[in-house]
Amino acid sequence: MLILVIAGANSGPDCSGKTGNALTNCQAGEVGTGIGVSLLILLWALGDIILGVIWLITKPAKRECPACGNSVRKGVMQCRSCGFDFRHLLPGNASGGPEQPPGEGWGR
Numbered sequence: 001m002l003i004l005v006i007a008g009a010n011s012g013p014d015c016s017g018k019t020g021n022a023l024t025n026c027q028a029g030e031v032g033t034g035i036g037v038s039l040l041i042l043l044w045a046l047g048d049i050i051l052g053v054i055w056l057i058t059k060p061a062k063r064e065c066p067a068c069g070n071s072v073r074k075g076v077m078q079c080r081s082c083g084f085d086f087r088h089l090l091p092g093n094a095s096g097g098p099e100q101p102p103g104e105g106w107g108r
Helices: 002-009 020-058
Strands: 062-064 071-073
Touching (some): 002 020
């Protein structure tokens, strides 16, 4: 799209040295070029908005628990099935997360 916008902006007619009706027609061509470039930019923006909405609608709302494989809603920090703690998967948490009490979580 960027290439089309640049090419459209540079494709306007050269009106130097023209007079009368020829100048009027040439200036109308410049206006048409501006309208065309504006429509290309509008189409580009609408395409980005549509793709963003499609991405928001289709992105998964759940994730898979690495311990038991059950689906867990995003934002939940612990699996209801096995007790796996997702906080240790967060970036910047090199310690491996909080310790789980014996007999819970992975060891079931």
